[in-house]
Amino acid sequence: MKITDSVLRSFRVARTYRENSQKVNCVDFSPSGENAISSSDDDCIVLYDIREGKPKSTLFSKKYGVDLIRYTHGDAQTVVYSSNKLDDTIRYLSLTDNQYIRYFPGHTARVIALSMSPVDDTFISGSLDKTIRIWDLRAPNCQGLTNPLGKPVCSFDPDGLIFAAGVESQAIKLYDLRAFDKGPFASFETRFNRFCDWTGLKFSNDGKQILISTNGGMIRVLNAFNGSVLHTFSGYNNSKGISLEACFTPDSQFVMIGSEDGRVHVWSTESGMKVAVLDGKHPGPINTLQFNPRYMTFASACTNMLVLDSYREPAHSWDKEYDQFLLPLLTPQEPCYILYRLDSLNAQGYEWIFIAWSPDQSPVRQKMVYAATRATLKKEFGGGHIKDEMFGTVEDDLCFQGYLRHMSSCCSPAPLTAAEQELQRIKVTEARRALQQLKQRRINYIQLRLDVEKETIELVHTKPTETHELPYRIPTDSPRYHFFIFKHSHQGQRQEALVFIYSMPGYTCSIKERMLYSSCKNRLLDDVERDYQLEVTKKMEIDNGDGLTEDFLYEEVHPIEHTLKQAFAKPRGPGGMRGNKRLIKDAGENGEES
Known part of the structure; x- marks a missing residue:
């Protein structure tokens, strides 16, 4: 059967497995497509029979941990995987007797990329020690070493003659396996228009495209020969900066990635259009995604499950x-x-x-x-x-x-923390004067911050702000409180709405910051509404300002007046x-x- 738009849209969840107590960190299919294997943060290795659709057995790596598990070339009975507990050694395991065949020591930091050659017993590994090592399953010693001068993600091309390294989330270097010691024979840069880390790199099966995965809500497809950008795909949820795996379909015609909301998004590599959004029935982010190389199935795994x-x-x-x-x-x-x-x-x-x-x-x-x-x-x-x-x-x-x-x-009345007591004394700070000016409509925007050490509220600025400028007022690296007077037309009349925005970017903020900002938010709003008689029309929480458009604010302030049925499928x-x-x-x- 040929993979088409309509075929992809017809995909439904066929089996659900709950074999692990912690996150599944990797899934791989055997070259024949008849078997699959998964590794998990609970130190379990689970083998699956694809034809029968059920788990076959479970092995354990309690001492070393297990991550980035891969079937070896042409063999469904042996695997290699990296360690995530004791050391950074790569291990070669027989699945038939659960015995280690060989160890591959050498990396001095966590292995973040592992790719098997599609044609022989060679494999490559990339590590946070900023090296890429070349190995042969038949020998424990490293067969080659290259220093790409940065944190690498790497992968073999489908012919096994070339491997690509993505370095420092900004450049791709191509190496000839037969002359890797001479350095890359081609290099090209590709920069994203937002800050993010590259988390994966894969070749398409036809060898013509390279797929770059990131933790920033965006993936990119490049021409494998000259590095030109063919497509940039976004529009899926990843506000928490999670490493979400993307993959090509076996025919190289489509790209797939999971999302934070448990759905799978699919784009055409020919047209660049999104062709499907599949309900993966996941309650959490889909961090692992692999398409079967021989059968019309793919596997996805999420972080958490509510039952x-x-x-x-x-x-x-x-x-x-x-x-x-x-x-x-x-x-x-x-x-x-x-x-x-x-x-x-x-x-x-x-x-x-x-x-x-x-x-x-x-x-x-x-x-x-x-x-x-x-x-x-x-x-x-x-x-x-x-x-x-x-x-x-x-x-x-x-x-x-x-x-x-x-x-x-x-x-x-709830007991007050030091920060909340300071909020009660806000009238003696600069913030008090700013709020008074906001009430008098002498200003239209206020930005406040919490001093985490002193646990006090401070005024950042009150720059005049138009609606189109609001996204640029939201810091990308620190949390803030914002008050903004949104001027707009509604039903033919000019109106003003006071909008409160609590911005907390990703996981770049400390736990203490998150807790303080969250606990002080309601107290701040209570004081503002009580002491300054400022009626807040809309309260919202965001992680970045990209979506703060005039249309978005209008819809938030004047929601469509009909009741939406609340979807609740987890737990069912x-x-x-x-x-x-x-x-x-x-x-x-x-x-x-x-």
């Missing part, structure tokens, strides 16, 4: 069933999310309590995973349905009496309407979809 563990149907009022339903679900060593339905309604339907259970005895890593996925689950469920949130480490925190105590405490309960369930519990186990 429905149990649910209950309501029979009486919510308060009478609360302890009966909820307390049996609180296991002493396993965190979980619980969504408990109230009997009250709002404009979107029944109201719910969002409960995060994280017992003290549970492993630290599980606690970290839950903390990282909490916001995603709330967003997927629909924040408009959630009336209250609770967090507990012991049963007393979450029992019915604990809920009543929680509601009582929410009605009382039994059939029927959401209102028929009293309680939903998420086991929240890490897993992967393939």
